[in-house]
Amino acid sequence: MTELRTLKVALLGCGNVGAQVARILIDDAENLAPRTGAHLQLTGIAVRNLDTKRDVELPRELFTTDAETLVKDADLVIELMGGIEPARTLILAAIRNGASVVTGNKALLAQDGPTLYEAADKAGVQLSYEAAVAGAIPILRPIRDSLSGDRITRVLGIVNGTTNFILDQMDTTGAQFADALAEAQRLGYAEADPTADVGGLDAAAKAAILASLSFHTRFDLENVHCEGITGVSAADIAAAKDAGFVIKLLAIAEKLTAADGSDGVSVRVHPTLLPREHPLAAVHGAFNAVFVEAENAGELMFYGQGAGGTPTASAVVGDLVSAARRIVLGGPAQVETTNGQVPALPIDAVNTSYYIGLDVADQPGVLAKIAQLFAEHGVSIEIMRQTIHRDADSNVESAELRIVTHRATEAALAATVEAVKGLDVINSVTSVLRVEGV
Numbered sequence: 001m002t003e004l005r006t007l008k009v010a011l012l013g014c015g016n017v018g019a020q021v022a023r024i025l026i027d028d029a030e031n032l033a034p035r036t037g038a039h040l041q042l043t044g045i046a047v048r049n050l051d052t053k054r055d056v057e058l059p060r061e062l063f064t065t066d067a068e069t070l071v072k073d074a075d076l077v078i079e080l081m082g083g084i085e086p087a088r089t090l091i092l093a094a095i096r097n098g099a100s101v102v103t104g105n106k107a108l109l110a111q112d113g114p115t116l117y118e119a120a121d122k123a124g125v126q127l128s129y130e131a132a133v134a135g136a137i138p139i140l141r142p143i144r145d146s147l148s149g150d151r152i153t154r155v156l157g158i159v160n161g162t163t164n165f166i167l168d169q170m171d172t173t174g175a176q177f178a179d180a181l182a183e184a185q186r187l188g189y190a191e192a193d194p195t196a197d198v199g200g201l202d203a204a205a206k207a208a209i210l211a212s213l214s215f216h217t218r219f220d221l222e223n224v225h226c227e228g229i230t231g232v233s234a235a236d237i238a239a240a241k242d243a244g245f246v247i248k249l250l251a252i253a254e255k256l257t258a259a260d261g262s263d264g265v266s267v268r269v270h271p272t273l274l275p276r277e278h279p280l281a282a283v284h285g286a287f288n289a290v291f292v293e294a295e296n297a298g299e300l301m302f303y304g305q306g307a308g309g310t311p312t313a314s315a316v317v318g319d320l321v322s323a324a325r326r327i328v329l330g331g332p333a334q335v336e337t338t339n340g341q342v343p344a345l346p347i348d349a350v351n352t353s354y355y356i357g358l359d360v361a362d363q364p365g366v367l368a369k370i371a372q373l374f375a376e377h378g379v380s381i382e383i384m385r386q387t388i389h390r391d392a393d394s395n396v397e398s399a400e401l402r403i404v405t406h407r408a409t410e411a412a413l414a415a416t417v418e419a420v421k422g423l424d425v426i427n428s429v430t431s432v433l434r435v436e437g438v
């Protein structure tokens with residue numbers, strides 16, 4: 001039997017994910033070697049504070065605060081520090097030194113991915129980041145490798161566990177947003193400052209990565225239309241439920257033809273109504289799932305834990321083994337293909353169905369007036385349902401109208417809603433939400 005060579009692995013960060021990666025590399029070294037074709041030797045772990053107690057018992061001599069020196073002597077570098085700097089500088093230094101890099105840093109990739117991809121391409125080294133989208137779920141490699149012989153047309157993802165937990169909690173218990181967020185924070189699913197999650201920015205970073213790989217074009221955060229879930233009320237959830245829908249925060253990347261006939265890709269994150277029978281509607285709690293539609297494969301769904309130290313470490317080590325195998329076998333690194341060159345379409349170009357909730361006067365002829373106004377704006381109605389409420393004290397009746405439209409452009413819908421607001425029979429527009437999967 002031939003003697004296996006040894007590849008030096010530097011780990012930057014020993015937090016939730018890094019500590020579990022170190023554990024796997026040490027405890028599972030014997031199994032990893034034959035799969036890799038090399039021994040993966042963890043040569044050091046860079047941290048900020050040497051005295052911090054770690055989640056895992058690890059040899060003290062591995063720890064250092066000198067990340068720069070650690071990176072210089074590595075064949076493979078795993079970046080799990082998070083944040084933009086010094087992560088970017090260290091990754092670029094590693095690449096310049098000829099090391100392959102594995103990272104889970106979606107914030108950095110969304111902000112400055114092209115700089116890293118180009119540097120890796122130029123140096124002929126591998127840059128892998130499976131953990132950056134949907135934690136443990138293998139989704140980037142399936143899109144990049146398994147589906148490389150197909151044409152992806154649409155990707156719908158629940159890629160943020162915090163917001164899925166909150167919306168699921170609101171759906172199952174009827175809780176208001178603030179109460180569901182407090183519960184998520186109590187259980188450790190949401191951070192003390194939940195802005196990046198509930199505002200949709202975390203999902204937007206992942207949407208940019210998914211869209212780039214799916215459509216072979218570089219998209220960054222600026223190309224992503226982003227709306228969070230802070231405006232979703234318990235009443236929205238209840239109305240959606242009543243109409244057979246569930247509300248999910250979706251990261252969407254889809255090929256579209258705009259009204260002017262030009263082709264492009266819409267990349268967006270927003271609360272979305274899904275029919276309860278859609279596979280993504282069954283994704284509960286903090287779980288993630290990505291639903292992919294491809295011309296030949298049809299519909300595919302990838303489901304699992306989107307975060308957590310141990311699940312995410314599985315994706316990181318998978319990337320590491322794959323990158324190490326490439327070093328052992330030789331040959332060129334796999335680079336991001338950017339030959340798609342499809343433009344990002346603005347949200348106005350998106351053609352989708354909408355759910356509109358209206359509080360209206362209970363008078364004869366109201367439905368006809370509203371239906372006529374929709375028709376005048378070229379927005380056709382698929383479902384219109386009316387519920388009558390009677391105020392017990394005043395005995396005054398009002399009606400709640402729930403409308404689901406056929407596909408219409410964002411611009412046509414916005415004009416319709418503005419016009420509806422001007423009708424004397426309308427008390428208020430209670431919600432306007434996009435619908436997918438009908």
Ligand code: NAP
Pocket residue numbers: 012013014015016017018046047048049050052065067079080081082083085086104105106107131132135306307308309312
């Ligand atoms: P974390 O728990 O905050 O750990 C960060 C680690 O990096 C700590 O060990 C910290 O050292 C070290 N570090 C930070 N700045 C440093 C610096 N300037 N120099 C040296 N060391 C530094 O983070 P995490 O949750 O493991 O996440 C790591 C990365 O994985 C992030 O990019 C995150 O977005 C991504 N990710 C995380 C998850 C998840 O479930 N947590 C899921 C998917 C992707 P000290 O311990 O000494 O402070």
